[in-house]
Amino acid sequence: MSVVSSSPAQSTDQSTVETAPNPLLIGQGLPPFGDIQPSHVVPGIEQLLQNLGHDLEVLEAQLGQKLNAEPAVSITWADLIDPLSAITEKLGWSWGIIGHLMGVKNSSELRTAYESVQPELVQFANSIGQSQVIYAALGKLKGSAAWTDLDPAQQRIVDAALKDAELSGVGLSGKQKETFNDIQRSLAELSTQFSNHVLDATKAFSLTLTKPEDVAGLPPSLLSLAAQAARDTAQNVEEDTPERTGADATAEKGPWRITLDMPSYIPFLRHSQRRDLREKLYRAFITRASSGELDNAPLIEKILELRSQKAHLLGFENYAALSLATKMAPSVAAVETLMEELRSASYDAAKRELEEIKTFAKQHGSVDAGLEIKQWEVPFWTERMREQQFNLNDEALRPYFPLPNVLEGLFGLAERLFGITISAADTQAPVWHPDVRYFQVSDTAKSEVIAHFYLDPYSRPAEKRGGAWMDECIVRAKIQNRESAQNSDAFKIRLPVAYLICNQSPPVDGKPSLMTFREVETLFHEFGHGLQHMLTSVDYPGAAGINNVEWDAVELPSQFMENWCYDRDTLFGMAQHYETAEPLPEEDYQKLLAARHFMTGNAILRQVNFGWTDMALHADYRPEADETVWEVRDRIAKKATVMSPLPEDAFLCSFGHIFSGGYAAGYYSYFWAEVLSADAFSAFEEAGLEDGTQVSTIGRKFRDTVLALGGSHHPMEVFKAFRGREPSTQALLRHRGLTSQSSKENGMSQAA
Numbered sequence: 001m002s003v004v005s006s007s008p009a010q011s012t013d014q015s016t017v018e019t020a021p022n023p024l025l026i027g028q029g030l031p032p033f034g035d036i037q038p039s040h041v042v043p044g045i046e047q048l049l050q051n052l053g054h055d056l057e058v059l060e061a062q063l064g065q066k067l068n069a070e071p072a073v074s075i076t077w078a079d080l081i082d083p084l085s086a087i088t089e090k091l092g093w094s095w096g097i098i099g100h101l102m103g104v105k106n107s108s109e110l111r112t113a114y115e116s117v118q119p120e121l122v123q124f125a126n127s128i129g130q131s132q133v134i135y136a137a138l139g140k141l142k143g144s145a146a147w148t149d150l151d152p153a154q155q156r157i158v159d160a161a162l163k164d165a166e167l168s169g170v171g172l173s174g175k176q177k178e179t180f181n182d183i184q185r186s187l188a189e190l191s192t193q194f195s196n197h198v199l200d201a202t203k204a205f206s207l208t209l210t211k212p213e214d215v216a217g218l219p220p221s222l223l224s225l226a227a228q229a230a231r232d233t234a235q236n237v238e239e240d241t242p243e244r245t246g247a248d249a250t251a252e253k254g255p256w257r258i259t260l261d262m263p264s265y266i267p268f269l270r271h272s273q274r275r276d277l278r279e280k281l282y283r284a285f286i287t288r289a290s291s292g293e294l295d296n297a298p299l300i301e302k303i304l305e306l307r308s309q310k311a312h313l314l315g316f317e318n319y320a321a322l323s324l325a326t327k328m329a330p331s332v333a334a335v336e337t338l339m340e341e342l343r344s345a346s347y348d349a350a351k352r353e354l355e356e357i358k359t360f361a362k363q364h365g366s367v368d369a370g371l372e373i374k375q376w377e378v379p380f381w382t383e384r385m386r387e388q389q390f391n392l393n394d395e396a397l398r399p400y401f402p403l404p405n406v407l408e409g410l411f412g413l414a415e416r417l418f419g420i421t422i423s424a425a426d427t428q429a430p431v432w433h434p435d436v437r438y439f440q441v442s443d444t445a446k447s448e449v450i451a452h453f454y455l456d457p458y459s460r461p462a463e464k465r466g467g468a469w470m471d472e473c474i475v476r477a478k479i480q481n482r483e484s485a486q487n488s489d490a491f492k493i494r495l496p497v498a499y500l501i502c503n504q505s506p507p508v509d510g511k512p513s514l515m516t517f518r519e520v521e522t523l524f525h526e527f528g529h530g531l532q533h534m535l536t537s538v539d540y541p542g543a544a545g546i547n548n549v550e551w552d553a554v555e556l557p558s559q560f561m562e563n564w565c566y567d568r569d570t571l572f573g574m575a576q577h578y579e580t581a582e583p584l585p586e587e588d589y590q591k592l593l594a595a596r597h598f599m600t601g602n603a604i605l606r607q608v609n610f611g612w613t614d615m616a617l618h619a620d621y622r623p624e625a626d627e628t629v630w631e632v633r634d635r636i637a638k639k640a641t642v643m644s645p646l647p648e649d650a651f652l653c654s655f656g657h658i659f660s661g662g663y664a665a666g667y668y669s670y671f672w673a674e675v676l677s678a679d680a681f682s683a684f685e686e687a688g689l690e691d692g693t694q695v696s697t698i699g700r701k702f703r704d705t706v707l708a709l710g711g712s713h714h715p716m717e718v719f720k721a722f723r724g725r726e727p728s729t730q731a732l733l734r735h736r737g738l739t740s741q742s743s744k745e746n747g748m749s750q751a752a
């Protein structure tokens with residue numbers, strides 16, 4: 001039990017404050033998870049902000065003196081970046097732990113504490129980003145004679161900091177600055193409103209089904225979810241209302257409440273045998289937040305207008321150009337070239353696939369075989385066709401993927417490719433839950449420890465956020481060696497530590513965690529992010545690992561690792577039945593390979609339509625011009641869909657990625673990174689995946705470039721250092737079962 005007071009009131013007289021140290025203020029090393037309580041958050045962060053606020057003032061004063069000195073003096077890395085990193089690293093250490101716990105050990109106390117300190121924290125971070133003095137000092141450092149003595153990683157860190165400051169409006173003054181700040185505030189509000197509208201509109205609709213014929217075809221998992229939803233609703237309504245009947249809902253007897261939430265909506269459209277109900281649900285889904293009080297259409301126009309104004313204030317032609325200023329993609333034209341290449345390669349395939357679905361539907365007794373197939377028929381018949389062609393049951397494959405085998409396979413692959421040895425180190429670090437593992441990574445040839453990582457593999461719905469992610473615990477850095485300050489060994493390397501978080505099926509009934517193939521892919525994906533974090537050779541935290549890597553390139557190592565799940569040697573090396581040790585049947589392996597290409601044209605075209613619409617709205621749409629938002633949508637849909645949207649289709653009104661998430665003029669990034677990862681993997685394919693010597697030679701090169709250099713160089717340079725040329729889309733199309741339709745240069749080669 002902690003003895004630290006949870007009262008936010010801090011005495012300024014240190015001698016009267018409780019003396020037990022707040023574990024959130026240690027500021028370095030592995031987080032002492034056993035000691036940290038939600039009650040530490042408020043006093044810890046308030047104290048921290050007070051200390052760091054003071055440090056920032058001191059730094060700004062020192063820099064100010066140097067900037068105004070007569071005669072002029074130069075500003076060095078040690079004057080500016082070292083003390084600034086010391087501030088941001090302390091902030092990152094404490095706030096990183098809290099953010100991490102919010103994801104893996106959430107509770108109402110922690111959430112309340114987090115929410116109460118978050119605004120101050122954001123404000124403090126902004127005050128660094130918008131500091132005029134720091135901005136001027138960065139400019140002076142860049143203009144100084146010593147600039148050329150800095151290595152490329154240092155220069156890129158300074159350049160990125162300058163750009164960040166400029167994009168947050170630091171270069172503006174007077175009226176322009178006021179307008180800029182007003183726009184920022186309005187955009188933040190509009191984005192919250194947008195997502196609230198989507199949430200509320202999603203909640204406002206549901207289908208309560210009571211008769212067995214209404215739920216014909218639905219899988220047991222959806223029936224349980226729907227019964228649960230009915231019970232939850234019943235709890236929250238007044239006595240004597242019809243919804244109260246759901247209080248005793250069961251998966252077997254109902255009632256079942258179907259909603260527009262993805263886990264309910266998607267399986268319903270795929271499995272429900274009630275065509276009329278699918279239509280009802282589909283129409284409700286595509287018109288979410290498009291009418292009445294929750295109408296997002298006016299918000300969309302306002303958001304686009306304000307973004308465009310913001311871009312102009314900062315000197316950009318449009319918001320798309322502003323977004324691309326911090327990305328790998330060199331220009332809107334380059335993104336459009338990529339979109340067109342993917343569109344032309346997938347369009348005919350998508351059309352053909354739709355024809356196949358129609359034929360299949362007719363053969364299998366679609367209700368109105370003579371008529372055009374409708375949108376709400378497609379997921380249903382696609383699913384039936386998938387079942388017939390592959391009969392690939394996620395559940396049936398689980399026994400072949402017990403977590404211990406999968407880890408052994410993954411670690412063996414990492415050893416073959418990158419020359420690293422991974423071993424258990426569970427006793428070396430405090431953990432936040434007994435299921436969490438801790439591992440050590442060594443360079444095999446040098447027998448030298450280079451990194452560590454935590455693995456929190458299992459789903460814990462009560463306290464852990466869904467999804468999977470990699471996060472930084474400790475970032476690699478060259479730091480002052482306190483123990484040997486006297487001798488020549490004045491610096492040492494602080495080794496990186498990663499968090500790998502998954503949400504896979506936990507062990508039950510004494511069996512190990514048996515994974516679906518998708519869960520295996522997810523683990524490989526997050527491990528790929530972890531590798532970039534852990535195998536970095538960059539000594540400056542600002543560019544080590546994933547730091548300072550352009551957003552549209554950051555998925556390169558993660559998607560690259562996913563490819564190995566389909567590699568014969570890798571897969572058969574780990575896929576063994578947990579009881580009988582039998583290998584995965586060859587037939588199932590072939591199905592996994594084939595399923596990867598099922599409906600591939602439609603899958604690609606759908607994402608192209610989203611990505612291109614997003615780019616067009618942020619590059620072409622002008623509030624004062626003739627073309628409305630919806631006309632832009634239609635113009636793109638005409639070339640990038642094989643089924644025109646219904647007249648009432650208002651998907652933009654729920655396109656949260658670009659209107660309330662971080663993907664504005666950035667949705668294309670999914671493809672951009674996949675081009676890089678597929679092309680990187682194809683280096684191994686070209687050399688022969690079964691050629692162990694080649695695979696390890698190329699693997700070392702991947703380690704020394706993509707994984708080691710992180711954000712220290714432009715991603716195009718890093719990619720070229722690995723591949724010996726610029727990226728090509730050929731590998732992505734081949735992996736997705738398509739071939740290129742265009743002989744033109746691809747958009748990526750226009751990069752500087």
Ligand code: ZN
Nearest residue numbers: 525529555558
């Ligand atoms: Zn990822």
